[in-house]
Amino acid sequence: MNTTDNILLRAIVYCGPSANRRHCLTLASACYFSRMRKRGETVMAAAAAEKSTKEKLLSTLDDIEVLSRELIEMLALSRTQKLPQPGEDTDILELLVQRDKEFQELMQTAVEQGKVHQEMQALEKEVEKRDSDIQQLQKQLKEAEHILATAVYQAKEKLKSIEKARKGSISSEEIIKYAHRISASNAVCAPLNWVPGDPRRPYPTDLEMRSGILGNMSNMPTNGVNGHLPGDALAAGRLPDILTPQYPWQSADVSMGILPPHHGNDFGLEPPGHNKENEDDVEAMSTDSSSSSSDSD
Amino acid sequence: MTQKPLDENMAAAEPVLEEAEDYSFLPIIHDIIKCMDKDGPDVHQELNKLKTKLQEAREQISAMPGVDTSPALQESNLRSLREQVRTKNQLLQKYKSLCMFDIPKPS
Secondary structure, eight states: OOHHHHHHHHHHHHHOTTSOHHHHHHHHHHHHHHHHHHHHHHHOHHHHHTOOHHHHHHHHHHHHHHHHHHHHHHHHHHHHSOOSSTTHHHHHHHHHHHHHHHHHHHHHHHHHHHHHHHHHHHHHHHHHHHHHHHHHHHHHHHHHHHHHHHHHHHHHHHHHHHHHHHHTOOOHHHHHHHHHHHHHTTSSSOOTTOOTTOOOOSSOOHHHHHTSTTTTTTTOOTTOBTTBOOHHHHHTTOSOGGGOOOOGGGSTTSOTTOSOSOOGGGGTOOOGGGOHHHHHHHHHHHTSTTTOTTTOO | OOHHHHHHHHHHHHHHHHHTGGGOOHHHHHHHHHHHHHTOTTHHHHHHHHHHHHHHHHHHHHHOTTOSSOHHHHHHHHHHHHHHHHHHHHHHHHHHHOOTTOOOOOO
16 A cells, blocks of 8 residues: 555544544545555556546646645644644655646646647648648549540540441542542533433433343343443443443543533434434423422422 | 644745746645644635635646647657648649659650
């Protein structure tokens, strides 16, 4: 048992049956408190070391209160009766001085801890500011990532389209060739000198069909007459390349749109527009609303 | 009576008391004992002073910031906070100075 307990127990014994009940209770509680504290320090040394400064301060203050009260009451009693234990008040005083010194040291520690606490608060504010900066940066990076991901996706889609187009590519010369053929028959646009009454049509007329390959199927040799076939069927692009005769407008040197579609004069065909019967046939055909060039848009 | 040794002890403690008088209770106790010796009427007044000072000390301790932890734990928290600030500053500096569009040259 330490000195504190000794003093307190002797104080309880000294009080005796005539002592103030409250005084005994105070002493008993102080003794109990001191013993419990001692046990705590013995059994849980690590836990005692982690005790907060506030707890230590309050505990020391309680001790000072108890000891000062005890000292004062002991001195008051010593006036009327003799102390059973001489020097006990000295012991209490020494303990009081010791506790007071501890209290002052703890208060000094508390003041320093207060300064550290202020520094910690400033650091916490800085940490909060950095956190908000990092969140802002994260938001911007996320946005940039989204934009870049969209751009990369679109670029990949474009590359796929390019690859697909490359696989099914057609030479420009061939496309231009077909364009020439289509436009040479005046199927997309009327000739510049076409007037109402002109027998020419953007589709093969009856006469032209009859004079074509289909019409002369049984009579036509496989290579055609001198290798030449009626030009309109060719101009309409209905013949495969292998049967393509060599016409002047098919060469690269020939400019576009020179030859009219009805170049049957080159092959000995009468232009149907000059024959009245043919004209009637043409007119009869042209009366059909679906084939009327004047109605077509 | 052991009053004389008592006074000697109080006197010995006085130089220490002068340094941190704000937090010491010994002067008040000394005054109380003096009044008791003189049998003056101010004993109760001095006792009330002691009681008031104890109460004020308790209130002051409760209001003091940063005393809820031990000094060692507080020091550890402080180190941790400093480390956090340093790390976050480094991270921000790194990302702000980083060019996102550097294309590494093929070796």
